[in-house]
Amino acid sequence: MAIAVAVIVLAVGSVLFFFLSPWYLTPLASNWGTIDDTITITLWVTGAVFLAVNLFLAYVVVRYRFNKRRRSQYDPENKSLELWLTGLTTLGIAGLLAPGLLVWGSFVSPPQEAHQVEVVGQQWHWSFRFPGEDGRFGAAHNRFIDERNPFGMVDDPAGQDDILITSPHLVLPVDRPVKMVLRSKDVLHNVKVANFRAKMDMVPGQTSYFWFTPTVVGEYEIVCAQLCGIAHFAMRGRIEVVEQEVFDAWLSEQPTYAELAQLAPGDPEAGAERYATCAACHGAEGQGNAALNAPKLAGMDAWYLERQLALFRSGARGSHEDDTYGQQMRPFATMLPDRQAIVDVSAFIETLPDQAVETSLAGGDPERGARRYRTCANCHGQQGEGIRATNGPRLAGLPDWYLERQLQNFRHGVRGRHREDPYGNQMIEMAQVLVDDRAVRDVVAYITTLPQPRVDMAAVNPGGVEE
Template sequence: MVMVLVVIVLTLGSVLFYVLSPWNLTPLASNWGAIDTTMHTTAWVTGAVFVAVNLFLAYVIFRYRFNRHRRSHYEPESKKLEAWLTGLTAVGIAALLAPGLVVWGSFVSPPEDAHEVEVVGQQWHWSYRFPGEDGRFGAVHNRYITDDNPFGMIDDPAGQDDILVESPRLLLPVDRPVKFLLRSKDVLHNFKVANFRAKMDMLPGQVSYFWITPTRLGEYEIVCAQLCGIAHFAMRGTVEVVEEEVFEEWLASQPTYAELAAREPPDREAGQEHYAACVACHGAQGEGNPAVNAPRLSGLADWYLERQLMLFREGARGTHEADTYGQQMRPFATMLPDRAAVTDVAAYIAELPETEVETTLSGDARRGERLYRTCASCHGSQGQGIKATNAPRLAGMPDWYLARQLELFREGVRGRHERDPYGNQMIDMVQMLVNEKAIHDVVAYIMTLPRSEQTLAAANPGGGEE
């Protein structure tokens, strides 16, 4: 009798937990209410089967409980029971599959007036491409992907006006159908926006698709719903649903493939003039100065320097009240009048001769080596930095600066701003360093890595693309 009560209580408790649970679906922000209906149908059908099976189990336990004066009757087959079970199972399966098949057919049948956006996934980043004025995408292929051609664009006239968005932030107009074309650069990914009730796998060498109509203004999180590697959980982006005119203004501000290809090379002489304001802290050769908490800059790549300077200029870095030295840096970054000046000074700094840094912190490098295995996925096994994963070089940087930045990331002082997506990824990744000792250990190991460009090249003859 006790087992009967246990089965009944567990069954009723499960039903109550589902009905009274505070965890619900995220607010719907697209036209796919039919997907909600399908999920609810699945829940009710499976729930009804769950209750029926468990109550039947409780009845069987009670009805056929032990009685030493009764013997069991062996009946190996029952055509009547099999017919009932087969029929009920068929009805249940049809009730589960039919609505989903109908919705799926609509999900992959975009309306003719839907505008298009290509979503490109890679470990661990989202980027986007829109057709230009001709309304057509240019040809692409993964074999043409390089640091300077991250979308794999081919020399196709139709692609010259394609609009390229390398940031993981995407804007879409409200109440306008959009068809997503999905492709992957490397491994299996899955593009998912829970509020849209939409997701689809992305396979290398294929283009999958689906469509939605955003119906609610707001900002929603993009996640990868496939286990795509060690930083899978940090592969996030944002999609912002805005009014049509805001979307058009944003889209017009994004560069086309032709514009990027025609960009003038940076003016290093102008960059040298801009760098004059940096010398007092960072040194004439970018060697840094621990006395004023200014890190070494020489040896860092121009693309990383440019990104950090832009974050300072835009207020995405150096505005947190606890980031004292970031606040000191920001006014100097705002002295650069425009992006061209930022590009020029970054190019000048990137060509400064490298200087050696001293070890100032102690830590267990052997333990740090184990911790660094996670870091290596983005920053490279030798800490050389990998542009494809937007990860800067670590080898050769001063240990006190590395430790401070890791602590700022761990505390959420740096990287929380919505315009700093790679900082957000670092916040997630650095949580594996549970205390100050772990930070010092991993920094101690980084300090054992080759510190100059020449020794890095010797230790990593394949280059930075790992």
């Protein structure tokens, strides 16, 4: 009897929890109310079956409890019962499948007037592409992807005016249908925006798509709903739904493939002149100066330097009230007037001779740190060499005091919280695996054991550029 009572309490309690729970679907912000209807039908069908089966179980426990004066009867076949079970199961399965199939057919049948956006997923980042004035996407293929061509654009006239968005921030116009074309650079991803009731797998080597119409102005989070690697949970972006005129103005400011391809590469000679100001703190050869809290720059990749200078210049880094040294850096970054100036000075820094740094901290355990670093290695490389594809900068060769400070800044949200710093947002999430100060010291101690470059100065030309 106690078991029957427990089954009834669990069944009734589950039903009450469902109706009284404050947790339900996020507010709908698209045209897909039919998806909500399908979910509701599924809940009613499965809920009815759940309740019926459990109440029947409780009845059977009571009705057929042990009685030494009664023997069980073996009944191998019961056609009437089988017909009832088959019929009810068929109705239940039809009730689950039919609405979903109808909605799915509509979900993958975009209207003719829908404009298009390509969503590109990679570990662990979102980027986007709009067709240009010709309304057509240019050809693209993953085998053409490199540092200068992150979308894998092919030499196709139709792609010259394609608009490329490298940040995980997409703007869409309200009340206008949009077809989302999905492509993955590396592994299986799944783009999901809960408020739009929209999600779809992104399979490497294939293109998938769906469509929706944003109906509510606002900002919505994009997440990856497929386990895609160690930083899967930090693969986030945002969609901002705005009025049509705001969208048009935003889109007109974004670069085309042709414009990006025509950008001049960094000029180290021009960058040398601009670096004169930086040298006061970071040293003439970018060796850094711990007394001035200026980290080593030599040995850092130009793409990472460009990104950080742009973040300082825009205020996405160095504006937190507790980031004292970042605040000191911001005014110097604003002295770089445009993107070309940033590219030039980064190109010059990349030519500086990279020399090993000395360890200044004590107390960390490299062996414990090695175990913790396994997570970091997925983005930054087994030897801390940095991985461009995952946007993970080089760590080996950086001063330990600087590494410790930045990890603490990430842990406490001093760095990376700004909405325009998506990679900083990811690092905040990843830095939480370092649960205390000792863990930080341990992983920094291990990084200092990684191979550092030792430059033969005789192989460096008089201009300071490595051969």
